[in-house]
Amino acid sequence: MVAASHKLYAQTARNSSFIPISQHYQHTNKQLLESRLISLLDDCKNLHQIKRVHAQIICYGLHQSSFVLTKLIRMLTKLNAPMDPYPRLIFQQVKQPNPFLWTSLIRGYSLQRPLFESILLYNSMRRHGTGPVSFTFSALLKACTAALDVGLGRQIHAQTISIGGFTSDLYVGNTMIDMYVKCGFLDCGRKVFDEMPDRDVISWTSLIVAYSKRGDMESAGGLFDELPTKDMVAWTAMVTGFSQNARPREALCFFERMENAGIETDEVTLVGVISACAQLGATKYANWVRHVAEKSGYGPANNVAIGSALVDMYSKCGDVEEAFKVFDKMRERNVFSYSSMIVGFAMHGRANAAVQLFHEMVKTDIRPNGVTFIGVLTACSHVGMVEHGRHLFTMMEKSYGVTPTLDHYACMVDLLGRSGCLEEALELVRTMPMDPHGGVWGALLGACRIHANPDVAEIAASHLFELEPNGIGNYILLSNIYASARRWDDVARVRKLMREKGLKKNPGSSWVEGKKGEIQEFFAGDMTHVKSREIRQALEDLMNKLQLHGYEPNLSCVPYDLSDEDKKRILMTHSEKLALAFGLFSTSAGCTIRIMKNLRICEDCHSVMCGASQIASREIVIRDNMRFHHFKDGKCSCGNFW
DNA sequence: ATAGGGTTAG
Known part of the structure; x- marks a missing residue:
């Protein structure tokens, strides 16, 4: 082992442009040298640079210094370098490693081969009679978190109690909370929190996030209210919590409160806000948040997450063109950016664009993931590209290493x-x-x-x-x-x-954005809207014109055993038709009508929209509960395939 | 050393 590591050092020294030490430095005191090497290590950006500094460490005769080597191993860990063989050999060279050096190796293994090596090392450390430090327990707990092994986590927890002195340590406590909540044992995390003598904003935030991930925004909010000093991260956790739990209005409300409280916001906050606007699907909010982000200096060109969130937002707001413009402006793209754009194209019936972008993507070094395949497979489905879809499905595991999930099936x-x-x-x-x-x-x-x-x-x-x-x-x-x-x-x-079973059908409802961005909502069969007279008139005009072009109400869309007259009446007051009629007379000619609805659009409404787009020379965009339909010149982007 | 991020189908 020793011989092997000498060989390694020799190699390191040979490969680096090693400069012999001057006489001057040999007399410099050891501590000064150590701190100088540590700051050199701190500046290292890659493995090569670290190896160069390592060669210097050896030449200075500091290959026994736990202090310097701890830093070296931590830097390697940061770079995600394997612990075997290089860092391990460095460690084995040291005759009397201090607890920090032991721990740096335990920590390094905790990310790679989680439990096995870390625990083994911990045991040998104890056998050597080296006492753990709080960082040791943090590292072990991290290993348990990575492996989602709460059983071992509990044992580590017990160790911190039996050895004593560590249960009151803030870092250990916080890592313990994190371990329990990531393993899904929120109550245990809460217990640790409750028993901690000191807590900081990190302890609170960990729990707030844990509650919101579980969907319990009420408990999260309760904790947040009690939190004595709320920082940006804690506020952001609440904003994203509401956003991720499909409560966009509350997310926006929290963001506003955050700004009013004079808290700074950064790009992470904004990503949550953008996602909330995407859920609202209204251009008014989309334009507002874009402006807010750009005022703070964040845009598609300088931030991947912001860019990807904007791509998703614009496609959910019905503007896939704008989504693509954002995508085009992005200087850096990752799997999120591509997947959002591919899913966006698929959602808007632009199947060929989606498939094409997928093939462009795999030419880069960005690997598609499960979501990417969902996007491209739905795209194939929407245009009936059965063979291509089949091919992609067989390739996803073979060529891209993505195992199909239930959703892919x-x-x-x-x-x-x-x-x-x-x-x-x-x-x-x-x-x-x-x-x-x-x-x-x-x-x-x-x-x-x-x-x-x-x-x-x-x-x-x-x-x-x-x-x-x-x-x-x-x-x-x-x-x-x-x-x-x-x-x-x-x-x-x-x-x-x-x-x-006591199940009630959701009433169908549609809404449009008025001229000033205000939302007008319509319910199926409900003619009590203030403008119902104009709506009825516009609807009748439209139907008359459509019938001249050969339109017949599609009575099979009414799934009840009723008379034809009744079926016609029901069809005429489907909420999207009311919204369309409202849009026709309340917006100026040539203006695109954007309608959103909570249920799937029926075939009769679909053909009425096709006809209306031609007769009234209007583009109509409808978002139903699944996807977008773009009606133009009598045709729909979905190709009547939905 | 521990806390917050964007994409998913019928």
């Missing part, structure tokens, strides 16, 4: 099912290597609606009713599939099942 079932290969889709569900989840069966059920196949639908639905007993959408889908086959008895049976 759902995409494949969707791809096969949509294109009419229902039997093959069912076969895939039956032969897939893991148990299908609701998404997989749901994709199959959706395909059965498109291809009016009640038999396969029954199979999918029976699984869905077990997996998602309260998923109202599944019951409605099945009943619609029965309705389109005119199996009214079965429709009644499903409706009864829904009633028994």
